[in-house]
Amino acid sequence: MSSCEFESLEKCLETHLPEAELSEVKRILFGKETKKLDLPAAAVSAASERDFELQGFGFEASPEQLRPARRTRVGLIQNQIVLPTDAPILDQITAMHSRVGEMVEVAAMCGVNIVCFQETWTMPFAFCTREKEPWTEFAESAEEGNTTRFCQELAKKYNMVIISPILERDARHSTLWNTAVVISNTGNVLGKTRKNHIPRIGDFNESTYYMEGDSGHTVFQTQFGNIAVNICYGRHHPLNWFMFSMNGAEIIFNPSATVGALSEPMWSIEARNAAIANHCFTCAINRVGTETFKSEFTSGDGKKAHHDFGHFYGSSYVSAPDGSRSPGLSRTRDGLLVVEMDLNLNRQISDKWSFKMTGRYPEYAEELTEAVKHDFKPKVVKE
Amino acid sequence: MSSCEFESLEKCLETHLPEAELSEVKRILFGKETKKLDLPAAAVSAASERDFELQGFGFEASPEQLRPARRTRVGLIQNQIVLPTDAPILDQITAMHSRVGEMVEVAAMCGVNIVCFQETWTMPFAFCTREKEPWTEFAESAEEGNTTRFCQELAKKYNMVIISPILERDARHSTLWNTAVVISNTGNVLGKTRKNHIPRIGDFNESTYYMEGDSGHTVFQTQFGNIAVNICYGRHHPLNWFMFSMNGAEIIFNPSATVGALSEPMWSIEARNAAIANHCFTCAINRVGTETFKSEFTSGDGKKAHHDFGHFYGSSYVSAPDGSRSPGLSRTRDGLLVVEMDLNLNRQISDKWSFKMTGRYPEYAEELTEAVKHDFKPKVVKE
Numbered sequence A, B: 001m002s003s004c005e006f007e008s009l010e011k012c013l014e015t016h017l018p019e020a021e022l023s024e025v026k027r028i029l030f031g032k033e034t035k036k037l038d039l040p041a042a043a044v045s046a047a048s049e050r051d052f053e054l055q056g057f058g059f060e061a062s063p064e065q066l067r068p069a070r071r072t073r074v075g076l077i078q079n080q081i082v083l084p085t086d087a088p089i090l091d092q093i094t095a096m097h098s099r100v101g102e103m104v105e106v107a108a109m110c111g112v113n114i115v116c117f118q119e120t121w122t123m124p125f126a127f128c129t130r131e132k133e134p135w136t137e138f139a140e141s142a143e144e145g146n147t148t149r150f151c152q153e154l155a156k157k158y159n160m161v162i163i164s165p166i167l168e169r170d171a172r173h174s175t176l177w178n179t180a181v182v183i184s185n186t187g188n189v190l191g192k193t194r195k196n197h198i199p200r201i202g203d204f205n206e207s208t209y210y211m212e213g214d215s216g217h218t219v220f221q222t223q224f225g226n227i228a229v230n231i232c233y234g235r236h237h238p239l240n241w242f243m244f245s246m247n248g249a250e251i252i253f254n255p256s257a258t259v260g261a262l263s264e265p266m267w268s269i270e271a272r273n274a275a276i277a278n279h280c281f282t283c284a285i286n287r288v289g290t291e292t293f294k295s296e297f298t299s300g301d302g303k304k305a306h307h308d309f310g311h312f313y314g315s316s317y318v319s320a321p322d323g324s325r326s327p328g329l330s331r332t333r334d335g336l337l338v339v340e341m342d343l344n345l346n347r348q349i350s351d352k353w354s355f356k357m358t359g360r361y362p363e364y365a366e367e368l369t370e371a372v373k374h375d376f377k378p379k380v381v382k383e
Helices: A009-016 A018-028 A041-049 A089-109 A146-157 A234-237 A240-245 A259-276 A344-353 A361-371 B009-016 B019-030 B041-049 B089-109 B146-158 B232-236 B238-246 B260-278 B343-351 B361-371
Strands: A051-058 A071-078 A114-116 A159-172 A175-183 A189-194 A219-222 A226-227 A251-255 A281-288 A287-288 A311-313 A317-321 A335-342 B053-059 B071-078 B115-118 B162-169 B175-183 B189-192 B219-224 B225-229 B249-257 B281-286 B289-290 B312-313 B316-320 B337-344
Touching: A009 A018, A009 A041, A009 B019, A018 A311, A018 B009, A018 B260, A041 A051, A041 A089, A051 A287, A071 A251, A071 A317, A089 A234, A089 A335, A114 A251, A146 A159, A146 A175, A146 B009, A159 A189, A159 A226, A159 A251, A189 A219, A234 A240, A234 A251, A234 A344, A240 A251, A240 B238, A240 B361, A251 A259, A251 B162, A259 A281, A259 A311, A259 A317, A259 B225, A259 B260, A311 B053, A317 A335, A335 A344, A335 B316, A361 B238, A361 B361, B009 B019, B041 B089, B071 B089, B071 B281, B071 B316, B089 B146, B115 B225, B115 B249, B146 B162, B162 B249, B162 B361, B175 B225, B189 B219, B232 B238, B232 B249, B232 B260, B238 B249, B238 B260, B260 B281, B260 B312, B260 B316, B281 B343, B316 B337, B337 B343
Parallel strands: A051 A335, A071 A114, A114 A159, A226 A251, A251 A281, B053 B337, B071 B115, B115 B162, B225 B249, B249 B281
Antiparallel strands: A071 A335, A159 A175, A175 A189, A219 A226, A281 A317, A287 A311, B071 B337, B162 B175, B175 B189, B219 B225, B281 B316, B289 B312
16 A cells, blocks of 8 residues: 555655755745754664664754753654554564664664654554454553553663653553653653543544543653653644643654544644744654554445555654754655754744743633633624 | 745746646645636736736535535735835825735636735835834824725725725824724725734834734624634734634634745744634735835844845735645735635534534633743643
8 A cells, every 4th residue: 555655745856856946945845954964874774674764854053152052862753563453462562562672773873862652652543443342452551561661671771761652541540541651761650641632533533442631731851851742633732732832841742643635734734833833842753554454444434434544644753943844754664753953942942933922821811711611702893 | 136036836846846746745735726716817817917926726615405605705915015115105105005906906806705915015014124203104093094995995896805904003092003904895994903912023023113902803704704814923823813713713814024034934834724723714915025225224133234124925825724725826926816715614624623622622721821820830740
C-alpha cells in the first residue's frame, strides 16, 4: 500500500523547482531555513542498515549576555507496526520494543536528549475496529508495566528523557486511558499525562475505549527543558496547547495517529500555529503505514466494510516559535527526526512578539465563563 | 520595489511541477481542491483594463434535505496606495476611494454579496513613522465620516455588505481607534468593531496611535451570513478568533497590513488554523506594495534609518472549515478575490469533527480564570 503513496512534499519541491524559486517557496512555506545537523557517520549508516530515514535539523537563537544557550536535542520517532495485527499480542509488543529500541540507539548516537514515540506506540491503532478484544490486552500500567520498564532501561542507558505514549490500564480504578508516560533520564517515572480531547469522528470514536483525560495540563521539568504532551486530537484545540504553555511548557509534543483522507491538510497547520501562538516549540509525530485487521469494519460513511482505514502519513516535524519549521519526515517510511533547538529562542520571540502581554487573558477568562452558561446570549447585532 | 518581488507561490508550483505531483502537493498544502468560479467576461476584461488581478473560487457543501444551500459570495480587495504618501491628504483619500470603487464595481459584476477592504484602507500604513502629524488627519467618524458615506452609497448601489476598516476618530471621547465599519446592503451602518489586540513589535507599536479595542467580539447578522472582523494582529491570538466564533460568526474577516520579513511564514497558518479550529470560514486580506515616507525613521533593530519598512506581500486568501483553502492573490499586484461559499459547510464540519462538543470549555474557563491570577502556580512536576 505504502509503495504507491506520494513520498514527501519537501523532496518533490527540491526535485522540480529551480534553486532561486525553491528558496522563496521554502521561505514562504517553512520560514527561516533550519540548518542541517551534521550527524555522526555511524548513526547515518546504522539508520541505513536498519532501514529507516534519519534527518537532522537545528533551530538557533541569538546569543545573550546573561544566559548561556540552552541547546536541547529532541528525537521524534515514527514507525510502522512490525508484526501483523493478528500475531500474538506479546510478540507484537516485543517486536515493537525491539524496533523502537534500535531506533533509540541511533537517537543516542545523535546526542538526543528527549525522545518521543508515536501515540499508543506498542500496538496497532485498532480503535477503528470497535472490538474490545483483543485490543484492550495491550493496555499496561503506566507506572509498572513492561513497556515502562523497557523505557526506564533505555532512559538510564542513554541518559535520555523518554515520552512513551501507551494504552494505560489503571487497575486501581478499573479504567483505560490514552496516556503518555514521561520518564526522566535518571530512569524514574516523572509522571504521566492523559489525552485531554477524545475524537468522535469517522473511524475514531475512541471513547469506546477511554474517556477524556483527568490530568489537566501538567508540565514536566526535566534537565533538558520543560516539556508537555498534547496527545493526538488535542492538537485541534488551541486552548489545549495554550494551557500547556501557560503552565510553562517550552516544548510540547504531539504524538498522533492520523490518516491522509481525514486530516492531512490540517497536519502542517495546527502544531505550527500552536508554536507561533504560544512562543514555544512543538513536535508533531504521526505513525506511518497501513494497518490491516482480520475482522472487517464499517466507518459510518455509507461505504462497504473494509479491513484497514487508510494510510498513516508520517510527516513528523518540529515547529519553532518564530514561525519556522523543520522539513517533515517521509509519508511512507519509518524515521527518526533529530532536532536541536536553543530554548532561549522561546523567550526571545516572546519578548519580540509579546502575545502573552497583548493577549488580554483576564477578559477572555470572563468572556469564556459567560459563554459556557446555558443562558449565554451571543453578542449579535441585527439590522 | 515590487517588480523584483517573487510573484506567487501557487504560480511557481503550477509552472514547475509535473501534473500528478502537483495534485498531491496541492492536496497536502491546500486541502480539497476549490473549484474555479466562472466569472463574467465583462468582469474579467474590466479587471484587466483596470490593471488588477481577478480570481474566483468556490467551496461547496453537501446537499441537505431540510436546509437549502446558503451560498454567499465574498470579495477580498488588496491594493497598493495610489498617490505618494506626501500628497495632500484629501487627494490621497479621494484617490483610494476611486481605486477601490472601481474594484468594487467589478466585485458587483461577479455577484459579490460581502466585500472587505484591507486594514485602514484609506491611508498609507504610516504608523511606523511614529509621527502623529499628518497621519491622524486621516481619521474619520465611523458613523458619519466621508468614507462611511462613500461606502453607504456603494452598498446601496450594489446591494452589497461592505466592511470598511478605517482609522476612526471618536470625537465624543477624543479618541482614535483602528476600526472596521460594517455597512449593511441596505446602506445602513450596522455597527463597528475595534481592533482587539495591538502590536508592539518592530515598526508597529500602534498603541502610539490607538489602544486595545473596547467592542468585544461582536457578530453582525447580515442577509448573507453572520460575520465578524478580527483586525490584523488579532489573528495571532487564537482566543480572539474563538470568541468571535462562540458569538456565532460564520465568516471572520481579517483585514491586515503586514510585511514579508516579519510575518510571511505565519500568514498561511493562522487564519487557516482559525477556520479549522472554529468550524467557520476565514478571510485574510493584506495590502500590497511598498510605501515610502518623506521623513526617515528607525525600526528598533540597530539598523540605519530608512524611508520604508518593507514589502506588503498581499497573498489574500480564504480558508474553509474543512481545512481547505483557496489559492492566494499575488504578492505584488492589486487584486480582487471572489469566493463563493456554502455556509452550510460550517455546521456539516462541526457535526463531523465536533470540536465545540469535545472542547471542554467549562474546564478551560476555570483554568484560565486561575491562570491569570498573580499568585497562579503553574502545574509543574519536578523530579
